[in-house]
Amino acid sequence: MSFLYRSVVGGLDRSQWNGEAVVVFDSAPVDEGVPGNKVFRLHTLAPSAEPRPPAITPADLRDGVIFVLPDKEDAVNPEAVLDIQKRFVHAHYKYIAFPSRSHITVDPFSVRKKTHPDLFRTLNLLRNMPWALSSPLADKLSEARLGLPLLLLLPGPSVNDIAPQLPELRKHCLIACIARTLDICLEAGIHPDFVVQLDTFQVQRHFYDAIPALPETVLVALSLTPFHGYARKFRGVIMMDSFNLELLPNPSRLRESYVSSLTACLGLAEALGSPQAFVAGANLSFPPAPHAQGVWGCATSPIRLIEDSRTYLLSDRCGALVESRDWYIATATEADMFAEAIAGTAGTRFFSTTDGTLLSRKWFPHTPPRQIFSLPTIDRAAFLRDMDNVLARREEVDIAKTRLYLLSQLEEVRAAERQLAEGGPLSGDDPFVGMVKTLRDAPPGPETDIRGVAVRLHVAWRKALNNARLLVQGITLAERGKALPLLCFPKEIEAATSTLGRLIPKAKWEVYHIATGATPIPAGRQTVAHSGLLAWLDNRQVVFASARVLERFSHILELSPNENLFDSRLLFDQP
16 A cells, blocks of 8 residues: 655656656656656646646555655745645545545545455444434434534544533533543533444444443434444434435435544534534644654754654644644545535534644634633523434334345345355455455454354354344334234333334333243233243244343243344343
């Protein structure tokens, strides 16, 4: 993979060129031996200079880029040079670097040799189905027209400056955070109004492991993120996107970009119709390492961006020397583009609570947090009523088509399982090999049993598909007026039927208690004898159970050969 790593001062000799696109600033000379179709000249001193000529496309950056500058600083416009370089970093990261390693990302310039299924994300989507089928999309939030100011918390160092003020700030604006800043809210003694989950990596789940219940917080999540493990802790979920446009044909999608979670936070401000949105912690850089000034050769901001061991050295908008990464620089450019677009659609004005940032002053002018205190006090009771109205709006999912789709997928996965079980040799271009070798969260090593990993992935895939199928089967039966069997302890009935009822609003529950010798049989309850549980499960299309029943009687229930028991453990706090 090529990276934007070279800036040459004084001209480019043919011996210095390795096939990259050559971006030449102003009067800097280039050896005639460099092919002309690889050379792009920009004039930063011209009054009508374009920051990036239309002749250059991200496809031209596949082999990297080399910047050529004149040897005199006054021969260029230094601010324009840096802005152009940052735009190239953005284009390279967004269209070349990121799609080359992410198999769920659009690849408009075909940088991936072959795209394999990303099973971790597929598993996320299937395990998220209880919420994907029952939660509103972000357009319902837009239709509520809340129009309240919003404070967005990002994980840059400047967020710590604002943390002590969060309790007072929350009186005057809504607060949204991401997984990495949720603990900052909790440590400050507040619950955010929204948590935005765009990142699909499995490790994101662990930011939520120790959080308490957040009954006043709404989770805003992408359908492919691993939110199934913690969604129950929130007041509700708003989906950024349809899990499948053929099954849930609502094309509305929260404005976001895979470049950064910041983009989805900006999209939330747009959906809320926020008149102002304040961004804290979006430094997108960090203080330079001790050797940085030696690399730059100066103690003041240079006129160019320099790459040092894949760390970029540049100046922030205050002129301070900072280090950054390509994804941070790309985020700054993408955020500026988002802010400009949202200003046009929603009229939102964005501000940065720190001036030490790579965000532009044009779209994120600096405002200190104390200015938020002058905003009117928010009526949170009214806000929560509005949010409950939003959360109560269900999307129109084609349940019949969803059921057939899941059954078809289930048969394909079962066939793949059988193929793997036959034990034939796996060639290097076998799809199972590619599927395992491209796992982003857990890439295999040279001695990894590829077949064994593929088998276990398919077992997990089959179970997730089947559980989603069972939920859809329950919805189908409920819509036909059929009662749904529910195995439950007496003290759990109210909580279990309430939770499951949000997923299947037309459900009529037929509650059964499992009788054992150590458990008295409640009067008037339908019971199933402990010894007859397996036989009772036979020939039932779907059976629901509370988390405590699933845990207490797992030694029997996990033996059911019919795969007709819905695993509801993700919906409840663990017993």
